[in-house]
Amino acid sequence: MSPPAVHSGTTVDAPIPYLQRIRTYYAALGYGAPYEWTHYTSVPFQPLHKPLSECRVALVTTAAPYQPDKGDQRPGAPYNAAAKFYSVYSGDAAKDHDLRISHLAIDRAHTTAEDSGSYFPLPALRAAAAHGRIRSVAPHFHGLPTNRSQRVTIETDCAELVARCQADGADAAILVPNCPVCHQSASLAARALEEYGIATVVMGCAKDIVEHVGVPRFLFSDFPLGNAAGRPRDPASQATTLDLALRVLETAPGPRTTVQSPLKWSDSPAWKLDYCNIERLSSEEIAARRAEFDKAKDVAKAVREATG
Secondary structure (H helix, E strand, C coil): CCCCCEECCEECCCCCCHHHHHHHHHHHCCCCCCCCCCCCCCCCCCCCCCCHHHCEEEEEECCEECCCCCCCCCCCCCCCHHHCCCCCEEEECCCCCCEECCCCCCCCCCCCCCCHHHCCCHHHHHHHHHCCCCCEECCEEEECCCCCCHHHHHHHHHHHHHHHHHHCCCCEEEEECCCHHHHHHHHHHHHHHHHCCCEEEEEECCHHHHHHHCCCEEEECCCCCCCCCCCCCCHHHHHHHHHHHHHHHHHCCCCCEEEECCCCCCCCCHHHHCCCCHHHCCHHHHHHHHHHHHHHHHHHHHHHHHCC
């Protein structure tokens, strides 16, 4: 039997090596020293002290409320830095909300974010409460900023998130990141929540980033970024993914528990070769992406300064 084909240091059907891809990608764009991702050797772990059916569960997202004055945020929209947010926000979990992920570096080559159920499982979580799987959904869901500054994430964003989840009386929290940095931010938030007695599970698509940071519980879906809660327009996939996350939440034996969803994105794993893969870009494309990224940084800086 022939050995599996190898591309960019990984077999085609292995999880995407985001840390390696992103390091190589931004070096090729000319951004100097690589970004230093957070890494911990020890991981906090808060066991559930009562059955999940008696727990109040909070939802944490990196999606942003739709802002009509912030440019194109439609499904399939290009990256839109103007739609970013830089502080924790909360919303009424009993209501439906129009949240978008155009401000994040999702896998735009293979997904369009046309179905918020694939990245914001609030309706599915309410259904779980209605069926007695959990006692209730916490009164509010919380939006966590995607912040490259680890100090700000830990000292400001995570502290605020913990305070809000405690105020809501949450026993546990589900965190759903979208982009690579989202996965780091959500992992840091999970650690902070656990340290304050709130059990967590991260639902994500960037396995190496979450495990590099170190979290108590992780449900890994081998899907394009932006689909951590299941396939779009596939309610069964979304329900299965949430149920798997809840199982991990209640049965994980200790920290660094990772469970991989058995669901597949497609019959072919070829989609994994595209995201931030510098080997697939021409010199002209690399130059164009550098120009686009510089422009997006300027826009994001202006938004951050305007919001304080």
